[in-house]
């Protein structure tokens with residue numbers, strides 16, 4: 001069982017399943033929202049994410065795939081906690097908010113072609129070009 005929280009600790013959650021899809025997403029949306037070259041994605045089924053405390057603000061939009069994506073933030077401090085695609089049945093949880101950082105072990109990359117030129121993409125990770 002993985003537990004995590006946002007920066008201000010108003011939001012606490014747990015993830016009840018082990019992810020089979022752990023990766024780094026270099027899409028430009030994740031870069032803008034995270035202020036970083038990539039998003040640390042721990043993908044599980046939406047029902048495997050349980051909010052224990054606090055509340056999330058949701059931002060729903062179409063990233064260009066024709067499928068709605070919902071980005072969920074702590075309504076107090078703005079930490080992005082998860083990105084959900086109901087259509088794909090995936091909740092991508094922010095692995096950088098885990099209490100135990102060793103629970104995350106990235107195995108693949110998403111949209112590595114969008115990585116900024118100054119950023120080195122870990123060559124040992126498998127490339128997977130899809131939403132996260």
Ligand SMILES: [Zn+2]
Nearest residue numbers: 006008074077
């Ligand atoms: Zn917060």
Ligand SMILES: [Zn+2]
Nearest residue numbers: 025027030132
């Ligand atoms: Zn992304």
